Amino acid sequence: xxxxxxxxxxxxxxxxxxxxxxxxxxxxxxxxxxxxxxxxxxxxxxxxxxxxxxxxxxxxxxxxxxxxxxxxxxxxxxxxxxxxxxxxxxxxxxxxxxxxxxxxxxxxxxxxxxxxxxxxxxxxxxxxxxxxxxxxxxxxxxxxxxxxxxxxxxxxxxxxxxxxxxxxxxxxxxxxxxxxxxxxxxxxxxxxxxxxxxxxxxxxxxxxxxxxxxxxxxxxxxxxxxxxxxxxxxxxxxxxxxxxxxxxxxxxxxx
Amino acid sequence: xxxxxxxxxxxxxxxxxxxxxxxxxxxxxxxxxxxxxxxxxxxxxxxxxxxxxxxxxxxxxxxxxxxxxxxxxxxxxxxxxxxxxxxxxxxxxxxxxxxxxxxxxxxxxxxxxxxxxxxx
Numbered sequence: 001x002x003x004x005x006x007x008x009x010x011x012x013x014x015x016x017x018x019x020x021x022x023x024x025x026x027x028x029x030x031x032x033x034x035x036x037x038x039x040x041x042x043x044x045x046x047x048x049x050x051x052x053x054x055x056x057x058x059x060x061x062x063x064x065x066x067x068x069x070x071x072x073x074x075x076x077x078x079x080x081x082x083x084x085x086x087x088x089x090x091x092x093x094x095x096x097x098x099x100x101x102x103x104x105x106x107x108x109x110x111x112x113x114x115x116x117x118x119x120x121x122x123x124x125x126x127x128x129x130x131x132x133x134x135x136x137x138x139x140x141x142x143x144x145x146x147x148x149x150x151x152x153x154x155x156x157x158x159x160x161x162x163x164x165x166x167x168x169x170x171x172x173x174x175x176x177x178x179x180x181x182x183x184x185x186x187x188x189x190x191x192x193x194x195x196x197x198x199x200x201x202x203x204x205x206x207x208x209x210x211x212x213x214x215x216x217x218x219x220x221x222x223x224x225x226x227x228x229x230x231x232x233x234x235x236x237x238x239x240x241x242x243x244x245x246x247x248x249x250x251x252x253x254x255x
Numbered sequence: 256x257x258x259x260x261x262x263x264x265x266x267x268x269x270x271x272x273x274x275x276x277x278x279x280x281x282x283x284x285x286x287x288x289x290x291x292x293x294x295x296x297x298x299x300x301x302x303x304x305x306x307x308x309x310x311x312x313x314x315x316x317x318x319x320x321x322x323x324x325x326x327x328x329x330x331x332x333x334x335x336x337x338x339x340x341x342x343x344x345x346x347x348x349x350x351x352x353x354x355x356x357x358x359x360x361x362x363x364x365x366x367x368x369x370x371x372x373x374x375x
Contacts, residue, residue: 008294010369049288050257050287081308082307083309085290086291087314093261093283093301094263094281131257155257156257168259169311174333196344224288224295230295231293231295
């Protein structure tokens with residue numbers, strides 16, 4: 001929980017951009033943040049959003065690490081070239097978006113990287129926001145490497161046939177039967193994608209398959225309400241939802 | 256929400272970026288999360304030349320009303336230009352630094368017709 005540390009705790013993190021063998025064996029960049037710890041800690045794969053591998057995600061990774069997780073945040077756009085995050089994102093956008101298969105492969109490789117790290121306790125979660133939430137759910141559904149998954153306002157989990165594209169050929173909800181990890185969902189009731197009705201439909205599908213899920217819906221919040229650098233930020237809802245995220249990972253990765 | 260709305264066209268012309276003028280080969284119009292605008296979504300106009308790197312880009316983020324106004328004035332200016340130009344002259348734009356020079360129906364590094372890719 002926020003501000004729950006003791007002032008004499010041994011705290012600290014180290015962070016760096018490194019590379020790892022991702023999907024297809026490609027060496028791609030990742031932002032890795034390690035907490036100071038005497039014993040192995042759980043790992044988390046952090047899946048960045050459509051606006052790119054940006055500074056918000058670096059700070060997101062650092063926050064998770066401050067709460068005791070070894071975090072790897074892959075640059076899912078690494079293969080498109082390098083520049084400022086918005087320039088790279090513009091190129092990805094112009095080419096129809098990153099392919100779901102590419103993201104899933106990079107996330108699976110990131111999970112294996114964590115499990116192979118001596119400072120990881122062997123448990124690995126995955127989390128993302130926006131398209132990253134959708135991708136986190138997709139990866140957890142298609143790859144049996146995750147012990148917990150958190151989808152924060154991922155749109156496009158439910159997709160009409162005319163919304164499927166070469167880069168996004170299958171709706172994640174169609175993989176519900178394959179999801180083995182417990183799922184946390186965080187949503188704003190003013191969001192247009194996913195809409196509250198889509199969130200309800202997704203939850204019903206999870207329950208129909210007997211899946212473990214915990215959904216939280218917030219009034220007065222729309223899409224991206226964690227983004228403190230934008231007008232979408234909603235302080236009260238965001239801080240409550242952060243508590244839900246930490247509690248969820250505490251339960252499934254630290255116990 | 257990520258709309259994933261983005262369409263592209265091959266274009267011929269020049270753009271001015273932080274390091275000066277460069278030939279642009281592709282225009283992409285999206286409607287999705289912006290970087291700088293204070294709204295959840297914006298019209299995203301990118302004029303690029305990815306043969307020169309991902310930062311060879313002139314970017315605009317507009318609201319929808321501004322997009323409509325721009326589209327109307329583009330149409331108006333094009334119609335006025337066509338009234339005084341010889342048909343076919345629209346492809347005869349000299350682009351300094353562009354080896355292809357004047358090109359008709361230019362194809363960018365991987366560009367194409369409007370609406371060729373990624374609509375949702």
